[in-house]
Amino acid sequence: MSEHQNPDEAPPARVGLLWLTGVLLLIPMLALIPVGWYSRQDPKLGPFPFFIWYQLLWVPLTAGFCWAAYLVVQKARPYRAIQRAEPSASTEGDA
């Protein structure tokens, strides 16, 4: 496994955007932690108790947050092929 040029370096990334990805993914998890707060009947959405519709609401929201995180992480660390160290292969790299 010695064929990469800088095997112990991660590909370059925009750190700010990586943090943003992390925040986007943490939001749904944090939203579901305060059980004591959302475990109640009111306000109702039609006949649905708050406890039920709040959690159901987070299903599409989580999908949205994960999709946003996917788009941001593509920007944060754009794909770069692994560069090979062998002279024969070095022309393939985009360095």
Added chain:
Amino acid sequence: MNALIPQVANPSRPNSGVHSVALTVLIVLFLLVTVIGFLASRWRKADSLDSLDEWGLGGRSFGTWVTWFLLGGDLYTAYTFVAVPAAMYALGAVSGFFAVPYTIVAYPIIFFFMSRLWSVSHRHGYVTGADFVRGRYGSRGLSLAIAITGILATLPYIALQLVGIQAVLEVAGVGGGSNWFVKDIPLIIAFAVLAAYTYTSGLRAPAIIAFVKDGLIYLVIIVAIIYLPSKVGGWGHIFDAVNAKSAAAPAGKPFPATVPKPAQWTYITLAFGSALALFMYPHSITAVLASKSRKTIRRNAAILPAYSLALALLALLGWVAIAAGTKPLGFGNKPNAQLVVPQLFLDQFPGWFAGVAFAAIAIGALVPAAIMSIAASNTFTRNIYKEWLKPDATPQEEAKISKLVSLVVKVFAVGFVLALDKQNAINFQLLGGIWILQTFPAIVVGLYTKWLHRWALLIGWAVAMIYGTWKAFGISSATTSHFAGSSAIIPGINQLGYIGATALALNFIVAVVLTFVFRAMKTPYGHDETAKIDYFADSEDPRAAVYNRDPLGQDNF
């Protein structure tokens, strides 16, 4: 029941003989799936299926949608469809509805971790989680611990799929004889068929059947959720019935409609603990590694929540059944909450549609059972057979062993369910969840850093396994004296919580403290064959070894 559907809810009838229309539809759909399962070996055909990459990972070729069906088919099992509504029906919100936050938080978690696991496995040809652990920490012992945990946790899970099929068959009126042979023969046939096409087609079979399964399940759920509530008097009436049941519940057997204060820690630790455990199961890792690119996994994190919605609606069917007055009675008129959803369908729908719903549940058992048995046998082959018994096994031999072990695993699961009480399968599955969670530090932390020492991880795992097993052993219920549940008092905060989560915290503490000790003693770390760049590889990058036959050997460097 005829085609003219009555406008008022039928009172539930006790189990009365064989329901031939429903049963015929079930059998026809089952046969259709069997044919598809055998044809699957021709799909995206490789030169031969004689390697674990092809048989056990479908050639690592599945795109976003196939992976979506495969993962969904893998994680949402027949048992989910039977047990979650049953818990809602019999025990209330805490035991049933935690599955909703559980399956919501699972996806941000897979976004974080699983793309890295995919990349490093792609570069090094890993097939199992234990393969990764061996490569990362250079430790055969830790890898063996991970492999054994995976196999032990998977076996009762496969057995549980049979419990799902049994529930459907029981409501359809099949298998009630006193003769054990007549009683169990439908189940044995179902599993023999499953074993045959898994053997021939490998992971391609469940990947294709998952399409049929999900098509049926979505159809059934959409119809049920649109039609049933209006039939039993509307959602308002349903929640009123639930609240009335909650108010009338005796103190010793509460039926919470939301999460009462003493259960809040249980609810949240169950949700998060189960979500962390979900992707440590060998079958989830198999489905993830079978996808063709890193992006596939992340896209799936965004589209998999569609299943959570289906799960939540199914859970609510347990409450619909309360309003509908469903009486889930099994053979001998024994009340059995597990039968509530099949019974609800049989009561409220024409026979043919109940048959479609039964088929959805039964096929929903076959897909995960196939993936689980493939994953368990891959783990056995790679991390026990090849690692410890026959190091010079060729890829062809590995595929052969894996195919054979997948048969053994299924025979074992059938024996488990037939010989032991059903309740045992459920209890062991709960215990399996606690166990598999203890592989989290080695696998997931290992994806980010090799700071934790291999022996510290191994001891942390052992301590947590003992603690979790001991705690679960001490839980009794009216029907079983041990392993009857998965919550106990969390030491320190004195609240009830998920044993798996407490054990995981203990696992981390031991691993971190002992890592400092081993570092101070200068105990050598194992050889790490991975490089940082490997954790970012995508499908366009060359795979170092399609199949890493010798991760620790010098010939790879």
